[in-house]
Amino acid sequence: MKTIAVCLAALLCGCSITGHLERRQYCADVLHVSREQREREQQTYQPPALKIEWDSNRFYLVPTEVQENGERIMAMQIQQVTIRAKARTLPERLGKVIIDFVIDMPRQLQGACRSVIVTPYLHKYGEAHALQDITIRGGLFSRVQQRDYWQFGKYVRAFAPDSSAEARAFARFVKYPYPEGVRLDSVAAHPGHISYYYSQEVPTDETSKTMLVTLQGRVVALDDSSYTLPPSDTLTYHVSSMLSFVDTTTRYKIKVINKYATVQDRNYIQFLVNDTRVLDTLGRNTAQLGKIQARMAGLIAQQEFFVDSVVLTATASPEGSFTRNRALAQGRAHALKRYLQERIGPEVDTLVRVRWVAEDWPELAARIRGDESLPHRAEMLELIAAEKDPDRRERLIRERYPADYRYLKESVYPWLRAVTLRYDLRRQGMIKDTIHTREVDTAYMRGVDLLQKRRYAKALYNLLEYRDRNTVVTLLSLGHDAQALEILDGLEQSATTEYLKAVACSRLGRKVEGREHFLTACGMDERMQYRGNLDPEITELLK
Incomplete structure (x- = not known):
């Protein structure tokens, strides 16, 4: 009150x-x-x-107090x-x-x-x-x-x-x-x-x-x-943080420079049935033809490589007779070469060599093997491997497995009507066939930069495959202690690696082992003793 x-x-x-x-x-x-x-x-x-x-x-x-019975009791505040x-x-x-x-x-x-x-x-x-x-x-x-x-x-x-x-x-x-x-x-x-x-x-x-x-x-x-x-x-x-253990030394990688290079480009051009003409208005031909033209013009014009040759290979799908399909593939290959020559220039005539494959059965087998939705996948693959006559091979698939055949004709055969261009390139001004040179490993150094900025998850994406000290620091910072200890066991022994092993063991509850690693680290570098006094996980080991 x-x-x-x-x-x-x-x-x-x-x-x-x-x-x-x-x-x-x-x-x-x-x-x-x-x-x-x-x-x-x-x-x-x-x-x-x-x-x-x-x-x-x-x-x-400890101060004591005397009780009425004469007994002394320790009491201190x-x-x-x-x-x-x-x-x-x-x-x-x-x-x-x-x-x-x-x-x-x-x-x-x-x-x-x-x-x-x-x-x-x-x-x-x-x-x-x-x-x-x-x-x-x-x-x-x-x-x-x-x-x-x-x-x-x-x-x-x-x-x-x-x-x-x-x-x-x-x-x-x-x-x-x-x-x-x-x-x-x-x-x-x-x-x-x-x-x-x-x-x-x-x-x-x-x-x-x-x-x-x-x-x-x-x-x-x-x-x-x-x-x-x-x-x-x-x-x-x-x-x-653990960042004091980050190794900031620039890391290099060996880059192999070859005198010769090959570029391969697979494209899908649509043709009318039993027709070899190149029609840029048919289906998605405009985009595909534009892609082929841009790639070829770019490789011919660039200065680093000289284009030795270009091999243009056209293939057809297996429906119909093998003889007819071979003629269609040959005609379509020549038609595409003429199309490119008209738009890029006369150098195409000397650079491009034409090849054709009547029916691309290896590609068909690969696509069947990778499609688990086909009920008779194993039987069709066995038939393709055993039957040597391509016309009879295609007819047997159609007769024995009609449902599978309809699916192949609608969804797989269009991918067999392809045009592949292989560019054989030669590096200009280079005498030796192969040169080995050192260059900065930019992906690794990017990971180190992310680690120092405490963006641990992104840093781990760059550093995990290297399995070095910086990988360990990243894993410990994310709490992946067992994985970090596994990598540490494969690294060269040093005061730093022994200290990091002590931290990992402390987190995993392996105190005796962790204390041994810490004492080893102090014996190799007395500065680890000072750091351990400031580290609560090391203090936990020494209790």
């Missing part, structure tokens, strides 16, 4: 509840969490004791010590870091008639991202909120309003709504101040090398007065 009377007196006297907060410039402070406090928040509480080390001796001093620091290093694991800190504020900010709302902001490369709000309400403020919601609920139950009327009623009854998306995890009250332990998982990206945290907040009172908190100190977090 005394608290309520103080609040009412402030309202009656015209003095705002938050006025004295603004005059005294009360603020909330943000602090890094000490290692002891972080372990206390994440693990079960252990009774503290004071440890003293002197040379090789170790002593534990250590006051919380908050370490203030401007910067801290966070370990990145699985593409995420856990940001934690302590928000410390004077008890005067809370009060019975006030609500404190604090918003932490995460800053990365000039962009501020709001984290979840924290709200701490005074007792009277909380009871007023509860009363308002009770009145609103009573109104809804009595009148069952529609959605618009319900929204208006909510605005009329509830003056201070409960904030949404806030958190209230662990508030500790101390003499003169309140502390709040805040922890949140944050995904990392290429901008996450350094993160900053600041606070913004305000105090709202029952008399509608408010007070905006002054800016807080800035906490700096440096993200430590």
Whole structure:
């Protein structure tokens, strides 16, 4: 009742509840969490004791209390010590870091008639991202909120309003709504101040090398007065990841340059039945003929290669007699050569040699073999292999398997009426038949760049086939620890590979093996000892 009377007196006297907060410039402070406090928040509480080390001796001093029966009982209470620091290093694991800190504020900010709302902001490369709000309400403020919601609920139950009327009623009854998306995890009250332990998982990206945290907040009172908190100190977090093990050495690959090259291009030209004329208006001939013309003109005009010859081969489908199909294939090949000569130039006459295949049975067999929908696929393949006469072969398929034959004639035979052009090229100015040269492996270096930008999934697509240290770093960053350890077993032993094996074993629960790998790494490079002290997964191995 005394608290309520103080609040009412402030309202009656015209003095705002938050006025004295603004005059005294009360603020909330943000602090890094000490290692002891972080372990206390994440693990079960252990009774503290004071440890003293002197040379090789170790002593534990614990105060005692004498009970009425004369028995001495150890009893010790250590006051919380908050370490203030401007910067801290966070370990990145699985593409995420856990940001934690302590928000410390004077008890005067809370009060019975006030609500404190604090918003932490995460800053990365000039962009501020709001984290979840924290709200701490005074007792009277909380009871007023509860009363308002009770009145609103009573109104809804009595009148069952529609959605618009319900929204208006909510605005009329509830003056201070409960904030949404806030958190209230662990508030500790101390003499003169309140502390709040805040922890949140944050995904990392290429901008996450350094993160900053600041606070913004305000105090709202029952008399509608408010007070905006002054800016807080800035906490700096440096993200430590597996990226320190990335090998940035430029990788080269051996490129084989051949003097001779072959380009083969298969096209499908439609002809009228029993006709050899090239009609560019028939079916999709316009696109196919344009493609052939562009490819041939481009190869003839380019400077790197000299075109030795072009072999144009036309084929027909098996329906009809073999003799007739051979004549059709021959006529269509010559007709296409004349068509290209008219549009590209007279050089086509000397470059292009004409060939023809009456019936392309190997292509037909390959397409039958790959089509599982054919009920008699095996029988037809056996017949094609056994029967030497092409006319009898085609007739037997038609007679024995009529349904399959109809499907072949409609869906497969059109792909057998093809024109294939093979270009035989020779590299100009090159004397040797083959030259081996080194050039930068651009695909690998692109993967390394993606890895350094923490775009792990895309980096793995480029690096997986190389199975080297950078592949291991990518796999560990994505949590594929068993696969990473398998690759590490095939790499040359070094301090780095032994350390990475220790990390993988720690994650897989193989502590004894992981500890051995870590000690081996420290023996090969003493700097690994310092890094291990900052790595929680290595610390887990040494417990």
